[in-house]
Amino acid sequence: MLGNFTYHNPTKLYFGEGALQNLAEELKNYQTVQLIYGGGSVKKNGIYDSVMKILKDSGKTVVEDGGVMPNPTTDKLNEGVEIARKHNVDLLLAVGGGSVCDYAKAVSVSVFCEEDPWEKYYIRFEEPTCKIVPVGCVLTMVGTGSEMNAGAVITNHAQKLKIGHVFGSKVMPKFTVLDPTFTYTVPKRQMVAGIYDAFNHICEQYFSGTDDNVSDYLSEALMKSLIVNSRAALKDPQNYQARSNIMWAATWALNTLIAQGKDTDWEVHMLGQAVGAYTDATHGMTLSAVSLPYYKHILPYGLQKFKRFAIEVWGVTPAGTDEEIALKGLKALEDWMGELGVAKNLTELGVTEDMIEGIADATLVMDGGYKVLSRPEIVSILKESL
Amino acid sequence: MLGNFTYHNPTKLYFGEGALQNLAEELKNYQTVQLIYGGGSVKKNGIYDSVMKILKDSGKTVVEDGGVMPNPTTDKLNEGVEIARKHNVDLLLAVGGGSVCDYAKAVSVSVFCEEDPWEKYYIRFEEPTCKIVPVGCVLTMVGTGSEMNAGAVITNHAQKLKIGHVFGSKVMPKFTVLDPTFTYTVPKRQMVAGIYDAFNHICEQYFSGTDDNVSDYLSEALMKSLIVNSRAALKDPQNYQARSNIMWAATWALNTLIAQGKDTDWEVHMLGQAVGAYTDATHGMTLSAVSLPYYKHILPYGLQKFKRFAIEVWGVTPAGTDEEIALKGLKALEDWMGELGVAKNLTELGVTEDMIEGIADATLVMDGGYKVLSRPEIVSILKESL
Numbered sequence: 001m002l003g004n005f006t007y008h009n010p011t012k013l014y015f016g017e018g019a020l021q022n023l024a025e026e027l028k029n030y031q032t033v034q035l036i037y038g039g040g041s042v043k044k045n046g047i048y049d050s051v052m053k054i055l056k057d058s059g060k061t062v063v064e065d066g067g068v069m070p071n072p073t074t075d076k077l078n079e080g081v082e083i084a085r086k087h088n089v090d091l092l093l094a095v096g097g098g099s100v101c102d103y104a105k106a107v108s109v110s111v112f113c114e115e116d117p118w119e120k121y122y123i124r125f126e127e128p129t130c131k132i133v134p135v136g137c138v139l140t141m142v143g144t145g146s147e148m149n150a151g152a153v154i155t156n157h158a159q160k161l162k163i164g165h166v167f168g169s170k171v172m173p174k175f176t177v178l179d180p181t182f183t184y185t186v187p188k189r190q191m192v193a194g195i196y197d198a199f200n201h202i203c204e205q206y207f208s209g210t211d212d213n214v215s216d217y218l219s220e221a222l223m224k225s226l227i228v229n230s231r232a233a234l235k236d237p238q239n240y241q242a243r244s245n246i247m248w249a250a251t252w253a254l255n256t257l258i259a260q261g262k263d264t265d266w267e268v269h270m271l272g273q274a275v276g277a278y279t280d281a282t283h284g285m286t287l288s289a290v291s292l293p294y295y296k297h298i299l300p301y302g303l304q305k306f307k308r309f310a311i312e313v314w315g316v317t318p319a320g321t322d323e324e325i326a327l328k329g330l331k332a333l334e335d336w337m338g339e340l341g342v343a344k345n346l347t348e349l350g351v352t353e354d355m356i357e358g359i360a361d362a363t364l365v366m367d368g369g370y371k372v373l374s375r376p377e378i379v380s381i382l383k384e385s386l
Numbered sequence: 387m388l389g390n391f392t393y394h395n396p397t398k399l400y401f402g403e404g405a406l407q408n409l410a411e412e413l414k415n416y417q418t419v420q421l422i423y424g425g426g427s428v429k430k431n432g433i434y435d436s437v438m439k440i441l442k443d444s445g446k447t448v449v450e451d452g453g454v455m456p457n458p459t460t461d462k463l464n465e466g467v468e469i470a471r472k473h474n475v476d477l478l479l480a481v482g483g484g485s486v487c488d489y490a491k492a493v494s495v496s497v498f499c500e501e502d503p504w505e506k507y508y509i510r511f512e513e514p515t516c517k518i519v520p521v522g523c524v525l526t527m528v529g530t531g532s533e534m535n536a537g538a539v540i541t542n543h544a545q546k547l548k549i550g551h552v553f554g555s556k557v558m559p560k561f562t563v564l565d566p567t568f569t570y571t572v573p574k575r576q577m578v579a580g581i582y583d584a585f586n587h588i589c590e591q592y593f594s595g596t597d598d599n600v601s602d603y604l605s606e607a608l609m610k611s612l613i614v615n616s617r618a619a620l621k622d623p624q625n626y627q628a629r630s631n632i633m634w635a636a637t638w639a640l641n642t643l644i645a646q647g648k649d650t651d652w653e654v655h656m657l658g659q660a661v662g663a664y665t666d667a668t669h670g671m672t673l674s675a676v677s678l679p680y681y682k683h684i685l686p687y688g689l690q691k692f693k694r695f696a697i698e699v700w701g702v703t704p705a706g707t708d709e710e711i712a713l714k715g716l717k718a719l720e721d722w723m724g725e726l727g728v729a730k731n732l733t734e735l736g737v738t739e740d741m742i743e744g745i746a747d748a749t750l751v752m753d754g755g756y757k758v759l760s761r762p763e764i765v766s767i768l769k770e771s772l
Binding site: 225252260 | 387388389390391392393394395396397398399400401402403404405408555566597598599600603604606607608610611614615626627630631633634635638646647
């Protein structure tokens with residue numbers, strides 16, 4: 001822990017099967033609730049009905065805001081802000097996965113914002129100066145960590161940009177309901193994309209920094225738990241122990257804890273988000289498609305950490321040169337990605353060679369990792385990912 | 387994660403060298419501050435002066451409440467409550483180690499309590515129903531985790547009882563300043579006692595439960611970090627990296643995270659606290675003195691976890707019977723305790739054979755670990771610890 005930092009994460013988490021029953025208690029502070037959800041899967045699996053029953057039994061006024069897309073857009077954001085303003089809502093209740101939670105947080109800082117939220121928060125990266133509408137979450141899909149952080153990724157189709165803003169702790173959800181059984185009905189492709197997303201969040205924070213840090217050990221712990229439990233969940237998606245451990249590990253993978261006191265990278269996410277802006281592909285899949293070419297590229301600049309990753313996370317025997325050991329770690333990662341069945345390249349996500357320059361244009365260059373990428377390096381990694 | 391739980395830890399942490407400068411910002415919400423500290427070491431090392439300067443520069447009214455002893459007593463608690471009532475303080479600012487923080491929290495729930503706090507909170511284990519005075523901490527000694535939890539241990543000399551009550555999240559400090567350089571002047575004996583205390587907090591939460599849990603991996607991570615960094619700190623107490631990692635690991639060892647979704651034990655603490663009530667010995671030393679006899683006693687009931695502890699935490703080669711591997715883990719723990727120089731037995735803490743029955747009387751029996759101890763087992767473990 002060589003850097004100074006402030007840690008503050010006040011989100012209250014209700015965890016476990018049946019945890020939705022705590023929603024009634026949380027609703028006591030609010031009267032008009034904007035009920036935010038995605039494409040309608042919550043209506044099929046009954047979660048919408050369960051939430052609505054609690055809202056109605058608690059005597060709340062409910063304003064519907066469905067149809068949040070996997071990569072929430074500026075157009076949708078503006079729509080949500082209009083709903084919140086029109087009905088003067090005092091709680092934004094997100095029922096869904098990371099996109100629904102992200103969208104709720106973006107709405108929360110925009111309702112009372114007198115400027116264009118996209119320009120203020122995503123182009124100029126300013127902090128909210130206006131009143132923030134409280135957010136609560138009922139998580140139905142695991143991976144993004146959005147349920148216990150202040151991040152919100154928004155896509156601007158006109159500008160072909162997908163940008164995340166990590167706000168301060170005031171934007172974190174006031175409460176989140178985490179019921180692992182709510183994730184049982186998530187299709188396998190979404191489940192594994194979420195698991196890889198969570199794993200990559202840890203990688204982004206692990207492959208960076210110089211000192212031997214508490215966060216390194218915690219990161220390895222979360223990675224090992226994700227690996228063990230993903231295998232159990234692949235075998236039996238209704239394995240409560242596996243799904244609950246995955247849910248909990250994913251929350252702690254991106255709630256600011258393991259980033260404290262160290263640099264972090266996030267270049268895989270920058271590459272993935274640029275791909276997302278061009279293809280609308282599932283977020284976790286865009287990360288898996290570019291990960292291995294990226295890590296192989298930066299391995300020489302962070303050799304000792306990649307060696308540690310191989311030994312501590314994957315149990316590689318520490319024999320051979322540092323580079324051989326480190327590469328065995330990446331091979332183990334590749335094998336696990338194969339087990340999961342996540343996207344192995346950009347071609348299967350619909351990326352073609354003529355898009356590469358545009359995606360490279362849309363890729364933000366981060367400076368917290370082992371190597372600050374040049375434009376030719378970005379193009380080269382994207383081409384290797386095809 | 388098989389159990390249901392609520393996780394909520396709103397304490398704001400300011401971490402790093404110079405982090406005290408954030409105190410001024412936090413003070414904005416308060417006017418009359420009860421400045422709580424211990425035996426006076428904060429006056430010698432200059433931390434008292436630094437805090438007082440910020441309080442005065444911020445125009446606060448300061449009410450002094452020094453002399454908090456290592457095991458805060460009911461008499462002292464009543465004294466602190468009187469001070470708070472008389473001056474109508476609106477912030478309790480603890481500057482010191484775990485005892486000072488614990489005491490501040492005990493005062494915080496007692497100022498507006500209309501009953502006897504000892505009877506209500508420590509004998510009947512009731513929750514506060516009155517207004518709670520906010521607590522802030524400036525930590526100067528590492529180990530107890532009191533800076534980010536709602537626990538408060540109080541000793542009643544008349545009744546020869548030392549009891550801890552873990553309150554709800556409303557009793558957690560509003561903010562804590564964690565400056566690793568503030569721990570440089572702590573005597574070596576206190577430093578190692580604190581390190582062992584933190585390590586044992588993890589053991590209490592690790593040696594329990596039945597499923598393969600995220601918390602197990604996180605616990606191993608924190609233990610490994612404590613071991614590595616304790617060795618570096620023994621070599622050079624002013625190694626910032628080591629002291630900061632120890633400080634951060636100790637905070638996360640007991641801020642409720644690694645206890646979530648599983649049973650926990652706490653029997654070593656119950657034995658140690660009973661010893662503390664009889665001898666006034668340093669808390670961490672009472673734990674180290676009874677740990678090995680206790681763990682050897684319960685090993686057969688939690689063999690697989692002790693085996694995992696040996697392999698994952700101490701790097702024991704997994705060869706031989708499960709019991710042989712598990713015992714090698716305890717041997718490694720014993721060796722590390724020798725490196726630290728913590729108390730190896732109760733005799734060196736002033737315990738004599740004639741005290742054993744009384745200490746056994748004062749030992750609470752917990753039911754979350756691998757074995758619920760009978761009275762003869764408690765006596766036997768205490769005798770082996772002499």
